[in-house]
Amino acid sequence: MKIASFNINGVKARAEALGRWLDEAAPDVAVLQEIKSTDETFPRALIEDRGYNLETHGQKGFNGVAIASKRPLEDVRRGLPGDDADTQARWIEATVATDSAALRICGLYLPNGNPVELGDDGTPKPGGKFAYKLAWMARLEARIRALLAEETPAVILGDYNVIPQPEDAARPEAWRDDALFRPESRAAFRRLLNLGLSDAFRLRQPGPGHYTFWDYQGRAFDNNNGIRIDHVLLTPQAADRLEDCTIDTAPRAGAKPSDHTPIIARFAA
DNA sequence: ATGGTAGCACGGCTA
Numbered sequence: 001m002k003i004a005s006f007n008i009n010g011v012k013a014r015a016e017a018l019g020r021w022l023d024e025a026a027p028d029v030a031v032l033q034e035i036k037s038t039d040e041t042f043p044r045a046l047i048e049d050r051g052y053n054l055e056t057h058g059q060k061g062f063n064g065v066a067i068a069s070k071r072p073l074e075d076v077r078r079g080l081p082g083d084d085a086d087t088q089a090r091w092i093e094a095t096v097a098t099d100s101a102a103l104r105i106c107g108l109y110l111p112n113g114n115p116v117e118l119g120d121d122g123t124p125k126p127g128g129k130f131a132y133k134l135a136w137m138a139r140l141e142a143r144i145r146a147l148l149a150e151e152t153p154a155v156i157l158g159d160y161n162v163i164p165q166p167e168d169a170a171r172p173e174a175w176r177d178d179a180l181f182r183p184e185s186r187a188a189f190r191r192l193l194n195l196g197l198s199d200a201f202r203l204r205q206p207g208p209g210h211y212t213f214w215d216y217q218g219r220a221f222d223n224n225n226g227i228r229i230d231h232v233l234l235t236p237q238a239a240d241r242l243e244d245c246t247i248d249t250a251p252r253a254g255a256k257p258s259d260h261t262p263i264i265a266r267f268a269a
Numbered sequence: 270a271t272g273g274t275a276g277c278a279c280g281g282c283t284a
Contacts, residue, residue, distance in 0.1 A: 009284085010276045034284090036277060061277055062284095112284060161284095215284090216274040259275075259284085 001098055001267040002026070003105065005157040005230055006251075007033040007213075007260035011066075014258060015046055021251045022050050027264060028070050029096055031107030033159045035064035042066070059089040065107050065158070071096050073105075080108070082139035090136070100269040101153060103238065106143075108158035111136050113179030130179050133161070137188040144195055144233075153238035156197070159260065160231045162189040164199070167208040168228035180229060192233060200232040200245040200265045212247055213260045221252055232265045241267045 004027035008014045011032065022030070030052075035042060038058045047054045047068045057078040058064035067073060073094040080091035093106040113133030117125040124131035147154045163181045166172040175181035193199060201210070211226025220226065232245055245265040252261035 013276060034276090062282080114284080218273065 001028050001103075001269060002264055003029040003103075003155055003157070003232070003267065004248075004262045004264040005031050005033070005107070005159070005232060006262040007109070007159040007230060007258060009034050009036070009258040009260065011035040011037050011046070012041075012043060013256070015043060017251060017254055017256055017258065019046055019050070020254065021248075021262065022047070022052075022068075024250070025248055025262065025264065029105055030068045030262075031092075031105065031158055032066040032068070033064075033107070033109035035066055036061060037064055055092060055094055057089045057092040059087070063089045063109055065089060065092045065109050067092055067094050067105060067107050069094070069096050069105075071098070080136065080139050080143060082142055083135070086136075098267075098269050100241075103267070104147065104152060104154035106147070106154060106156040108140070108156065108160070110140070110159060110161045112161050113182075113185065116177065116179050116182060124184070130182075130184075133179060134184055134188060137185075141188070141191055141195070144192060144197065148196055148235055151237060152235070153241060154235040155232060155238050155265065156234075157230075157232040157263070157265070159229060160189065161229055162186065162231075163227050163229055164189055164231075168211075170209075170211065170223075170225045170227070175227065180227065196236055197233040198236075198239040198242075200234050200239070200242055201228070201247070201263065203239065203242060204245045210247055212263055214252060216259050230260055230263050232263055234265075238267070241269070243268055
């Protein structure tokens with residue numbers, strides 16, 4: 001059972017690259033971020049013709065998430081709870097039946113948070129993008145607390161837009177004041193782990209040099225000047241079933257790539 | 270110091 005996350009940076013621009021990856025990696029479930037498409041304009045045939053069920057949560061121009069699954073998707077929920085005024089499409093979840101137990105899949109595109117704007121007291125400026133990021137992370141924490149209380153296997157994966165540790169960036173000093181690496185962002189991410197979630201990739205692979213995003217500019221991929229910001233977090237019941245977790249760098253090296261590359265977790269049954 | 274790249278959609282924002 002392979003479950004993948006891929007920030008595709010525009011589903012319409014990625015038809016060839018995404019199709020190629022689905023054929024080669026053949027994930028059972030793929031959560032997609034930054035589809036940059038409405039539900040109505042999503043090129044569904046790209047996914048469905050390959051035998052996937054598809055649930056989308058899109059918006060025009062920006063953001064947007066989706067779940068593709070070879071098995072049926074049930075109990076689909078769109079939007080992260082906790083703020084009815086939030087119109088950004090960044091969260092979708094659904095249940096996938098497996099041979100052993102049901103898996104809750106939560107796909108997310110966490111706000112970038114730049115530019116970082118702070119008030120005179122050093123706290124995030126209300127209404128700013130950094131404050132929105134941190135507020136979204138607080139809502140995420142609340143949703144994860146509820147998932148943990150259910151004591152069922154849940155996989156919460158996507159583009160977290162957080163560099164957890166210095167070893168997760170080729171040049172951490174370049175990110176020091178960035179919303180992806182600010183202490184507030186890292187602390188909020190750590191709070192999620194401290195609830196009892198596991199970072200699937202770090203359960204299997206320690207050390208520096210493992211990235212999921214390389215900027216389009218400055219030959220960043222050729223120089224492996226990347227950051228690890230796409231993560232697969234597991235409830236304890238999901239971690240019990242983890243077999244491995246790998247970053248698939250092949251799509252980033254291909255033609256007309258996304259600036260992210262997929263991360264894939266494999267589970268028993 | 271500036272400009273370097275990309276997507277959406279066709280102007281400017283987002284990353």
